[in-house]
Amino acid sequence: xxxxxxxxxxxxxxxxxxxxxxxxxxxxxxxxxxxxxxxxxxxxxxxxxxxxxxxxxxxxxxxxxxxxxxxxxxxxxxxxxxxxxxxxxxxxxxxxxxxxxxxxxxxxxxxxxxxxxxxxxxxxxxxxxxxxxxxxxxxxxxxxxxxxxxxxxxxxxxxxxxxxxxxxxxxxxxxxxxxxxxxxxxxxxxxxxxxxxxxxxxxxxxxxxxxxxxxxxxxxxxxxxxxxxxxxxxxxxxxxxxxxxxxxxxxxxxxxxxxxxxxxxxxxxxxxxxxxxxxxxxxxxxxxxxxxxxxxxxxxxxxxxxxxxxxxxxxxxxxxxxxxxxxxxxxxxxxxxxxxxxxxxxxxxxxxxxxxxxxxxxxxxxxxxxxxxxxxxxxxxxxxxxxxxxxxxxxxxxxxxxxxxxxxxxxxxxxxxxxxxxxxxxxxxxxxxxxxxxxxxxxxxxxxxxxxxxxxxxxxxxxxxx
Amino acid sequence: xxxxxxxxxxxxxxxxxxxxxxxxxxxxxxxxxxxxxxxxxxxxxxxxxxxxxxxxxxxxxxxxxxxxxxxxxxxxxxxxxxxxxxxxxxxxxxxxxxxxxxxxxxxxxxxxxxxxxxxxxxxxxxxxxxxxxxxxxxxxxxxxxxxxxxxxxxxxxxxxxxxxxxxxxxxxxxxxxxxxxxxxxxxxxxxxxxxxxxxxxxxxxxxxxxxxxxxxxxxxxxxxxxxxxxxxxxxxxxxxxxxxxxxxxxxxxxxxxxxxxxxxxxxxxxxxxxxxxxxxxxxxxxxxxxxxxxxxxxxxxxxxxxxxxxxxxxxxxxxxxxxxxxxxxxxxxxxxxxxxxxxxxxxxxxxxxxxxxxxxxxxxxxxxxxxxxxxxxxxxxxxxxxxxxxxxxxxxxxxxxxxxxxxxxxxxxxxxxxxxxxxx
Numbered sequence: 014x015x016x017x018x019x020x021x022x023x024x025x026x027x028x029x030x031x032x033x034x035x036x037x038x039x040x041x042x043x044x045x046x047x048x049x050x051x052x053x054x055x056x057x058x059x060x061x062x063x064x065x066x067x068x069x070x071x072x073x074x075x076x077x078x079x080x081x082x083x084x085x086x087x088x089x090x091x092x093x094x095x096x097x098x099x100x101x102x103x104x105x106x107x108x109x110x111x112x113x114x115x116x117x118x119x120x121x122x123x124x125x126x127x128x129x130x131x132x133x134x135x136x137x138x139x140x141x142x143x144x145x146x147x148x149x150x151x152x153x154x155x156x157x158x159x160x161x162x163x164x165x166x167x168x169x170x171x172x173x174x175x176x177x178x179x180x181x182x183x184x185x186x187x188x189x190x191x192x193x194x195x196x197x198x199x200x201x202x203x204x205x206x207x208x209x210x211x212x213x214x215x216x217x218x219x220x221x222x223x224x225x226x227x228x229x230x231x232x233x234x235x236x237x238x239x240x241x242x243x244x245x246x247x248x249x250x251x252x253x254x255x256x257x258x259x260x261x262x263x264x265x266x267x268x269x270x271x272x273x274x275x276x277x278x279x280x281x282x283x284x285x286x287x288x289x290x291x292x293x294x295x296x297x298x299x300x301x302x303x304x305x306x307x308x309x310x311x312x313x314x315x316x317x318x319x320x321x322x323x324x325x326x327x328x329x330x331x332x333x334x335x336x337x338x339x340x341x342x343x344x345x346x347x348x349x350x351x352x353x354x355x356x357x358x359x360x361x362x363x364x365x366x367x368x369x370x371x372x373x374x375x376x377x378x379x380x381x382x383x384x385x386x387x388x389x390x391x392x393x394x395x396x397x398x399x400x401x402x403x404x405x406x407x408x409x410x411x412x413x414x415x416x417x418x419x420x421x422x423x424x425x426x427x428x429x430x431x432x433x434x435x436x437x438x439x440x441x442x443x444x445x446x447x448x449x450x451x452x453x454x455x456x457x458x459x460x461x462x463x464x465x466x467x468x469x470x471x472x473x474x475x476x477x478x479x
Numbered sequence: 480x481x482x483x484x485x486x487x488x489x490x491x492x493x494x495x496x497x498x499x500x501x502x503x504x505x506x507x508x509x510x511x512x513x514x515x516x517x518x519x520x521x522x523x524x525x526x527x528x529x530x531x532x533x534x535x536x537x538x539x540x541x542x543x544x545x546x547x548x549x550x551x552x553x554x555x556x557x558x559x560x561x562x563x564x565x566x567x568x569x570x571x572x573x574x575x576x577x578x579x580x581x582x583x584x585x586x587x588x589x590x591x592x593x594x595x596x597x598x599x600x601x602x603x604x605x606x607x608x609x610x611x612x613x614x615x616x617x618x619x620x621x622x623x624x625x626x627x628x629x630x631x632x633x634x635x636x637x638x639x640x641x642x643x644x645x646x647x648x649x650x651x652x653x654x655x656x657x658x659x660x661x662x663x664x665x666x667x668x669x670x671x672x673x674x675x676x677x678x679x680x681x682x683x684x685x686x687x688x689x690x691x692x693x694x695x696x697x698x699x700x701x702x703x704x705x706x707x708x709x710x711x712x713x714x715x716x717x718x719x720x721x722x723x724x725x726x727x728x729x730x731x732x733x734x735x736x737x738x739x740x741x742x743x744x745x746x747x748x749x750x751x752x753x754x755x756x757x758x759x760x761x762x763x764x765x766x767x768x769x770x771x772x773x774x775x776x777x778x779x780x781x782x783x784x785x786x787x788x789x790x791x792x793x794x795x796x797x798x799x800x801x802x803x804x805x806x807x808x809x810x811x812x813x814x815x816x817x818x819x820x821x822x823x824x825x826x827x828x829x830x831x832x833x834x835x836x837x838x839x840x841x842x843x844x845x846x847x848x849x850x851x852x853x854x855x856x857x858x859x860x861x862x863x864x865x866x867x868x869x870x871x872x873x874x875x876x877x878x879x880x881x882x883x884x885x886x887x888x889x890x891x892x893x894x895x896x897x898x899x900x901x902x903x
Binding site for chain 1: 615616617619620623635636641
């Protein structure tokens, strides 16, 4: 039994960042985590996936090296090696978080926690139960998990029907691979497996891939995927699935036609569920929303006094950077420091497939729906000097501004390094700069960022380079 | 040898002054005693004169800027003289707060910015920061809406004014709400009623108003109140009631109903009385939300008749009765007793001839209505009687001066003594 100021239940990006911020503010902190520090992001999500995507990118680039006057031998890919590298990076990052805990004198309580009376948590590890108490607050940061699509007959079985967790641990890329769900995860794995030699079919029930992004972004990526030989089937209705030992048969209807397809492996990249089970939430008086997340106030308080929730478990968007920000805010709330509540309207979205997709704010359809008078500025990377030199001319920058004040309502970037470029717009929006301030800032030449300046110019009707 | 031009104490009580206009340009030859600038003090507009012969080498403060006594405003010296030492010393002594641009270092910038309507001229130190940090979008929104951005409290990092603050100011809800009040918290709803449509204007405090506010508060407690009592002839109101009653029960109105109507109508004509004292400014309301004090077993409560100036006497009558009933049954919702712009208190039914009521801040006035009584008067050389009513207005002197309150009482007299005006 030990006593802390604050206990975090879960050491993912939300929990570990919150813990560090609490420690910075002079609080004593314990973090209960049964697996490794860093959570899904570090171990089974962002980091290993990004490592594989980088491998895919190199594979693609090397294949085009001859155009740049660099001749290589035959290009061979080995998913197993790429996977091992990605696992190494994951474990190094997890160790990095352990180091940060030591530096900030945060205690990692290994085990599985359940809320007890008041602000206590009982932790089971190796069959032993120990109770820890918090004097100030308990923060639930248990995250989410892949849940598969049992309703479509795609129960996860770790062999033929797998989730991203298993995909990150495969020795080799399968010959044929269906990916069900064309959100960020689905598109990223389509990219990786295609680069590593699988014949990839991307299935999406919505009428377009990346359905949460702007329609222009979806169309651009879909075009690029098709060009690279990824089969994309949208508005796909799965009518039946037969899961065999070495293959999966999927029958579907799309565009009025019926198809029957067979795959070596199916990756289910749709559906995540908040980890709310076996935490003693009900007994503690912590209520859930209709969608199964923990109900929180803007200050991240749950319905039980002294208990907070952050990250995926506290509701969408289920993004590491949203959880990290909530971690910082909850720490400041608990410590009674001044804080700025999470600005949920200004969280960037990033998909690391090639071309990359990034966005912030509203899509054009959302702006239309809100009946806001707007103007669109768009600049293609095909007209950007830097993009031409690197041979990465796919994509565009699209900026949606309101007519009267020039407020940046939304920004959408498809193309190389889009996920890096988006932050200029994140900073602009956070500081309420309008298109004029972006354009007034001098952008270096030749850079990809010039495309942002050009798109803002276009939004004001005075684009120079296209 | 350069001579500094500083803000001088042009009245015994002056602590800061506003430089209204420069009378000389940079480069002009000036003689000792020449008028350099006009300065608004706490009392009046005064002339600031040169204390040396030479050339006005530098104007360091833009027109319209308030500056404490002692602030360096400019430099007089020989033509072409290097004055960097004089101005540099100011940079060192003034650049205390990294968030506040030091006035000298930024002087050229400030001068050009002062012309930009979107940028606030630096205001007096001490009350608000000399330069309100505001996002570009917030400045545009404020400029477009004609809002004085200096009067808006920022909720962004370090008090930065952002879009939501302008929106809150426009909806009248959040001008003074502190940072980190998340959207959707219930307090917004409570503040809803009074200022929904932005039907008000904020009047920045002039130097003289600031001094009035400060000195009178020192003298008489936080709200320096004075009282105006008038005796109104109710004869015509009585006639009106009689005539209306003859039309049938539907048309019965009480004296109080007529008074409510008269007060609401008069207030609509006197926004300077229908106002809120907000510390750094006065908010004059176009809409009249009339509070009426109701005694309950638990104590006093003041439910509000919203938009009383737009309502017919019948509706005022019905609403007043309804609110009084709810108040006594303790059924008033918070939004029904917040947001009044002016209040009335009537103790006539207790036979009180005359009394003074206590102002309900941030309102600036309250009317205390006594009992209507018969008085013997001489009419055309013969003894007669008339019904009179004594009304006392308590005024917050920080916002309402004697003459202003008196003019309102005059308007009210015209309404009450000629109730047909209420029909017009």
